[in-house]
Each structure stands twice: as C-alpha cells, then as structure tokens.
Amino acid sequence: MASVIDVSGLVKAFGRARALDGLDLTVAPGEVHGFLGPALGLNHWVLDLTPFQHLPKLPGGSLRWAPVLWLTLLLAAGLTGTGLAGLRRRDVG
Numbered sequence: 001m002a003s004v005i006d007v008s009g010l011v012k013a014f015g016r017a018r019a020l021d022g023l024d025l026t027v028a029p030g031e032v033h034g035f036l037g038p039a040l041g042l043n044h045w046v047l048d049l050t051p052f053q054h055l056p057k058l059p060g061g062s063l064r065w066a067p068v069l070w071l072t073l074l075l076a077a078g079l080t081g082t083g084l085a086g087l088r089r090r091d092v093g
Contacts, residue, residue, distance in 0.1 A: 004029050
C-alpha cells in the first residue's frame with residue numbers, strides 16, 4: 001500500500017538549535033499522526049494536558065467531608081434562593 005506522506009531524515013533548526021534531527025515518518029492512507037513536544041516550543045504545562053505523554057499526578061491524601069457538605073448546602077441554598085426570587089406571586093395563583 002502506498003503511503004500518503006513519506007519523510008526521511010527531516011531536520012529543522014532554529015539558528016544553532018536543532019528542533020528535529022533525522023525524523024523519519026510514514027503515514028498510510030486513513031492514519032492520523034500528531035506530535036506535541038519541544039519542537040513546537042510549548043510550555044511544559046501545555047504538554048501536560050495531553051493524556052498520551054504521561055500519567056497525570058492526582059492529589060493524594062484523605063478526603064475531608066465537612067467542606068464538601070458545607071459547599072453542597074451553600075450551593076443548594078443559593079439555587080433555592082435564586083429560584084424563589086424569580087418566582088412571582090402571579091405565577092403561583
């Protein structure tokens with residue numbers, strides 16, 4: 001099967017700094033390829049957004065339920081108050 005893109009030994013340099021040095025890439029019909037890395041000049045946090053580069057660091061430790069309960073109650077009270085403020089007397093009767 002013929003390739004749609006066939007690159008061999010690609011070099012990309014910015015001044016004296018080489019971003020790519022000898023890239024070989026073959027893309028067959030129907031394939032999708034992408035590369036996010038230092039060659040694009042992206043910040044490290046942008047590269048951390050992709051799930052394919054690493055395993056994300058999740059916060060550890062025990063969960064305290066008191067803040068979750070208070071935030072839930074405050075959210076419920078706020079939404080109830082907003083709903084009642086929008087309810088007019090003529091809408092009831």
